[in-house]
Amino acid sequence: xxxxxxxxxxxxxxxxxxxxxxxxxxxxxxxxxxxxxxxxxxxxxxxxxxxxxxxxxxxxxxxxxxxxxxxxxxxxxxxxxxxxxxxxxxxxxxxxxxxxxxxxxxxxxxxxxxxxxxxxxxxxxxxxxxxxxxxxxxxxxxxxxxxxxxxxxxxxxxxxxxxxxxxxxxxxxxxxxxxxxxxxxxxxxxxxxxxxxxxxxxxxxxxxxxxxxxxxxxxxxxxxxxxxxxxxxxxxxxxxxxxxxxxxxxxxxxxxxxxxxxxxxxxxxxxxxxxxxxxxxxxxxxxxxxxxxxx
Amino acid sequence: xxxxxxxxxxxxxxxxxxxxxxxxxxxxxxxxxxxxxxxxxxxxxxxxxxxxxxxxxxxxxxxxxxxxxxxxxxxxxxxxxxxxxxxxxxxxxxxxxxxxxxxxxxxxxxxxxxxxxxxxxxxxxxxxxxxxxxxxxxxxxxxxxxxxxxxxxxxxxxxxxxxxxxxxxxxxxxxxxxxxxxxxxxxxxxxxxxxxxxxxxxxxxxxxxxxxxxxxxxxxxxxxxxxxxxxxxxxxxxxxxxxxxxxxxxxxxxxxxxxxxxxxxxxxxxxxxxxxxxxxxxxxxxxxxxxxxxx
Numbered sequence: 115x116x117x118x119x120x121x122x123x124x125x126x127x128x129x130x131x132x133x134x135x136x137x138x139x140x141x142x143x144x145x146x147x148x149x150x151x152x153x154x155x156x157x158x159x160x161x162x163x164x165x166x167x168x169x170x171x172x173x174x175x176x177x178x179x180x181x182x183x184x185x186x187x188x189x190x191x192x193x194x195x196x197x198x199x200x201x202x203x204x205x206x207x208x209x210x211x212x213x214x215x216x217x218x219x220x221x222x223x224x225x226x227x228x229x230x231x232x233x234x235x236x237x238x239x240x241x242x243x244x245x246x247x248x249x250x251x252x253x254x255x256x257x258x259x260x261x262x263x264x265x266x267x268x269x270x271x272x273x274x275x276x277x278x279x280x281x282x283x284x285x286x287x288x289x290x291x292x293x294x295x296x297x298x299x300x301x302x303x304x305x306x307x308x309x310x311x312x313x314x315x316x317x318x319x320x321x322x323x324x325x326x327x328x329x330x331x332x333x334x335x336x337x338x339x340x341x342x343x344x345x346x347x348x349x350x351x352x353x354x355x356x357x358x359x360x361x362x363x364x365x366x367x368x369x370x371x372x373x374x375x376x377x378x379x380x381x382x383x384x385x386x387x388x389x390x391x392x393x394x395x396x397x398x399x400x401x402x403x404x405x406x407x408x409x
Numbered sequence: 410x411x412x413x414x415x416x417x418x419x420x421x422x423x424x425x426x427x428x429x430x431x432x433x434x435x436x437x438x439x440x441x442x443x444x445x446x447x448x449x450x451x452x453x454x455x456x457x458x459x460x461x462x463x464x465x466x467x468x469x470x471x472x473x474x475x476x477x478x479x480x481x482x483x484x485x486x487x488x489x490x491x492x493x494x495x496x497x498x499x500x501x502x503x504x505x506x507x508x509x510x511x512x513x514x515x516x517x518x519x520x521x522x523x524x525x526x527x528x529x530x531x532x533x534x535x536x537x538x539x540x541x542x543x544x545x546x547x548x549x550x551x552x553x554x555x556x557x558x559x560x561x562x563x564x565x566x567x568x569x570x571x572x573x574x575x576x577x578x579x580x581x582x583x584x585x586x587x588x589x590x591x592x593x594x595x596x597x598x599x600x601x602x603x604x605x606x607x608x609x610x611x612x613x614x615x616x617x618x619x620x621x622x623x624x625x626x627x628x629x630x631x632x633x634x635x636x637x638x639x640x641x642x643x644x645x646x647x648x649x650x651x652x653x654x655x656x657x658x659x660x661x662x663x664x665x666x667x668x669x670x671x672x673x674x675x676x677x678x679x680x681x682x683x684x685x686x687x688x689x690x691x692x693x694x695x696x697x698x699x700x701x702x703x704x
Contacts, residue, residue: 297671299668299671299672300630300672301672301673327664327667327668327671328626328661328664328667328668329626329664329668329671331623331624331626331627332626332627332629332630332668334627335595335627335630335631336630366623369622369623369624372622372623373594373622373623373624373627376592376594376622376624377594377595377596378596
């Protein structure tokens with residue numbers, strides 16, 4: 115007999131982190147239908163789009179349109195990535211209630227990804243934080259390259275904790291540690307979390323793993339064993355990173371749901387309904403060869 | 410700095426467990442070339458074929474021819490599956506030095522797989538064991554459905570230990586626990602190994618996981634944490650089981666090699682050379698749509 119010990123939060127990032135890597139533009143109606151199908155499956159928090167320059171990521175140039183089309187519900191959180199004040203202002207105009215601040219633990223990555231060093235990025239976030247406060251917007255602080263950097267290699271836990279402290283001092287609501295390139299092993303997870311847990315409680319943190327080498331589920335399990343209960347994932351294992359060469363998709367949401375449910379934990383997500391969402395988006399994505407699935 | 414703590418044994422089962430599921434017959438010369446490429450990569454033990462009825466598994470009907478073509482080396486072990494006295498006699502005639510006895514922990518599976526119940530299978534193995542002794546042939550005892558049975562569901566650790574004891578009493582040289590259907594989670598691995606370790610040392614055991622739901626690497630990691638150092642795998646994640654509906658390939662050898670090497674362990678296997686073997690066999694397999702890869 116399996117008993118329910120506690121609950122696992124699975125945050126869907128497919129509409130943002132997954133779709134941003136698809137070359138061919140997906141109509142906003144299809145994106146909206148995808149998000150709707152994900153919500154129907156029981157997912158209660160989704161990173162749906164980015165308010166970035168349409169020139170940088172043309173796929174997400176319909177951020178306003180998508181946000182205005184989504185079915186607003188009190189029990190569902192739609193978060194959006196905002197790298198600049200301008201992006202944040204765009205998000206506010208369409209009623210976004212939670213935003214994502216992304217900063218690299220590796221300065222080399224941050225410079226290439228945001229065209230600014232870590233300190234400049236954090237200074238910018240401080241301005242944005244005030245605007246968020248005024249508008250009662252929650253903030254997720256996501257730290258990219260928290261294990262490895264595609265340009266620098268291994269990233270020391272001390273560098274990760276330094277950036278965590280910057281975000282924490284600024285007053286973000288939660289911190290997500292991201293293995294942007296998908297290079298981390300469970301041993302790396304263990305080393306980082308052991309150091310991080312000296313300053314942060316497991317419940318204030320989440321993990322975002324990519325499956326470049328097929329290690330993601332082992333890393334998730336290690337983090338779970340150490341107390342982490344929040345994981346980001348992408349339905350169908352869609353994803354990658356435009357600025358992390360060779361990185362493939364996120365750990366697949368359906369694998370995580372099945373994994374934890376089989377071990378007796380509740381995710382609140384129906385695998386059958388999740389597969390409907392996957393089938394629905396796959397119909398559009400399979401026409402585009404740039405899609406990378408990691409199942 | 411990563412330090413070498415100890416060594417991981419990776420046993421390649423692709424030529425047997427992988428290729429047996431390919432519909433189109435692969436010429437023996439290609440199989441031989443595949444095995445040779447795997448040995449070149451540093452693999453030192455391989456399950457290369459089965460001495461079964463050619464009617465049951467036509468793909469492996471060239472077992473004698475393959476064995477006689479392989480480059481015999483003192484430092485390389487080619488093991489072969491033998492379900493019957495007749496199969497064993499065939500294997501002996503072509504100089505096989507190590508054989509695999511397969512028995513299910515689930516009687517339902519064993520009956521469907523071997524057309525005999527567990528007791529009948531073990532009685533048969535006892536006769537075969539004597540023949541092996543006379544011919545100085547080593548025996549690997551592989552226990553299928555050691556976690557779940559596709560026909561019965563969860564298999565109790567007590568049932569697994571009962572069959573382990575039968576094999577051990579008979580005098581096999583090692584025991585491999587196989588998740589034939591690929592349903593096991595790390596929690597299942599933990600529960601089984603905790604009970605098994607009351608009677609058996611980790612170093613006398615190995616694990617053989619399939620990746621049906623994408624959990625295999627997490628299960629391997631859990632077993633590794635608990636002391637297991639021997640893992641069976643299939644290059645390219647080839648595989649499945651003709652008698653386990655829905656089961657997909659074994660955990661991929663290249664993922665395991667990369668996984669353990671990245672954590673600072675030695676496998677003795679070159680990833681670059683392993684990929685040559687994979688490329689070589691993929692050329693033939695990709696023409697056949699029945700192949701299932703799990704990468």
